Amino acid sequence: MAERATVEPDTGSDSGPDSRPETGPDTVIATRALTKRYRGGQLAVDGLDLAVPAGSVFGFLGPNGSGKTTTIRMLMGLIEPTSGTARVLGQPMPRATRTVLPQVGALIEGPALYGFLSGRDNLLRYDSADPTADPRTRRTRVAAALDRVGLTAAGSKKAKAYSLGMKQRLGLAAALLQPRRLLVLDEPTNGLDPQGMREIRSLVRELASDGTTVFLSSHLLDEIEQVCSHAAVMAQGRLITQGPVAELAAGARGRLVVTTPDAGDAARVLKEQGVADVVVEEDRVTGEPPDDRDRDLAEVNAALVSAGVRVRGFGLERASLEDAFVALTGEGFDVAG
Numbered sequence: 001m002a003e004r005a006t007v008e009p010d011t012g013s014d015s016g017p018d019s020r021p022e023t024g025p026d027t028v029i030a031t032r033a034l035t036k037r038y039r040g041g042q043l044a045v046d047g048l049d050l051a052v053p054a055g056s057v058f059g060f061l062g063p064n065g066s067g068k069t070t071t072i073r074m075l076m077g078l079i080e081p082t083s084g085t086a087r088v089l090g091q092p093m094p095r096a097t098r099t100v101l102p103q104v105g106a107l108i109e110g111p112a113l114y115g116f117l118s119g120r121d122n123l124l125r126y127d128s129a130d131p132t133a134d135p136r137t138r139r140t141r142v143a144a145a146l147d148r149v150g151l152t153a154a155g156s157k158k159a160k161a162y163s164l165g166m167k168q169r170l171g172l173a174a175a176l177l178q179p180r181r182l183l184v185l186d187e188p189t190n191g192l193d194p195q196g197m198r199e200i201r202s203l204v205r206e207l208a209s210d211g212t213t214v215f216l217s218s219h220l221l222d223e224i225e226q227v228c229s230h231a232a233v234m235a236q237g238r239l240i241t242q243g244p245v246a247e248l249a250a251g252a253r254g255r256l257v258v259t260t261p262d263a264g265d266a267a268r269v270l271k272e273q274g275v276a277d278v279v280v281e282e283d284r285v286t287g288e289p290p291d292d293r294d295r296d297l298a299e300v301n302a303a304l305v306s307a308g309v310r311v312r313g314f315g316l317e318r319a320s321l322e323d324a325f326v327a328l329t330g331e332g333f334d335v336a337g
């Protein structure tokens with residue numbers, strides 16, 4: 001079993017005000033004002049301050065093009081930031097790439113596989129290309145990694161005969177050939193069918209339960225809600241918010257739900273009262289509560305009653321991460337992906 005990931009404090013100073021509150025012994029990834037402008041002028045990541053706590057399953061959420069892959073490539077030392085800093089496992093990137101990367105299992109842009117080799121031989125080959133890997137334990141480690149991702153039985157099959165989900169699991173197995181303190185997975189369920197998605201998600205949960213920190217990017221809100229303890233939300237290269245998933249969702253106001261036999265009248269009154277996005281579903285009328293904090297919801301209720309609407313139920317529904325995203329960005333989110 002992997003040790004729980006811990007990182008030594010990176011400053012060594014234990015006095016004075018902390019000028020970098022997001023870094024600390026329990027922060028596995030910390031960036032400060034991390035920025036990437038591509039040669040063509042595209043500002044892909046803009047002043048990102050990210051803090052990933054040790055032991056978390058951290059979801060890096062954002063629509064396509066929001067800068068997730070660019071951030072991951074900077075974290076892994078694959079590209080240089082234009083400005084700002086990134087520390088991974090307490091070390092500066094890309095300067096410490098050589099010491100940091102052996103402790104990180106990464107699955108970025110799909111695994112590179114040789115179709116004519118079996119799954120097992122792919123892993124043996126991958127491991128032998130790693131100068132830090134011990135050849136004496138290679139076969140045992142490959143067998144353990146195959147077992148870990150449920151590919152023992154399919155280990156002798158050629159990789160070209162694998163389903164996309166099996167290929168993705170083989171990629172994860174490659175990331176697990178050595179004990180890792182951190183796993184970085186870029187859209188690990190992209191392109192998979194629902195069954196494949198379930199398999200990868202439960203594998204991620206399992207890995208995390210051993211204490212390995214998992215950083216995974218996704219454009220799927222429900223995936224983040226199902227799998228992650230923490231999340232950061234990106235839109236157009238900027239960080240919108242980050243923190244424990246439960247708190248992010250709680251920060252958003254839920255939808256107002258009115259149950260009434262007079263749904264048509266209720267919808268009209270709610271709109272007059274500043275409720276947005278009013279939706280009628282039989283005897284349920286829902287909408288975004290007015291932004292105006294001075295307007296008490298009791299007033300909205302009173303307006304319904306005085307208009308003769310028979311109110312059977314009136315309340316706020318628990319907010320989801322999707323509500324939080326919509327509230328924070330003013331945009332909808334393509335949950336179906």
Ligand SMILES: Nc1ncnc2c1ncn2[C@@H]1O[C@H](COP(=O)(O)OP(=O)(O)OP(=O)(O)O)[C@@H](O)[C@H]1O
Pocket residue numbers: 038039040042043044062063064065066067068069070071219
């Ligand atoms: N090599 C590159 N040169 C120029 N622009 C780029 C390059 N790579 C990405 N971009 C641009 O930077 C922005 C962020 O892209 P990035 O791939 O980081 O987003 P993403 O959130 O990972 O999206 P996706 O899930 O689609 O990969 C996009 O507008 C993209 O077109």
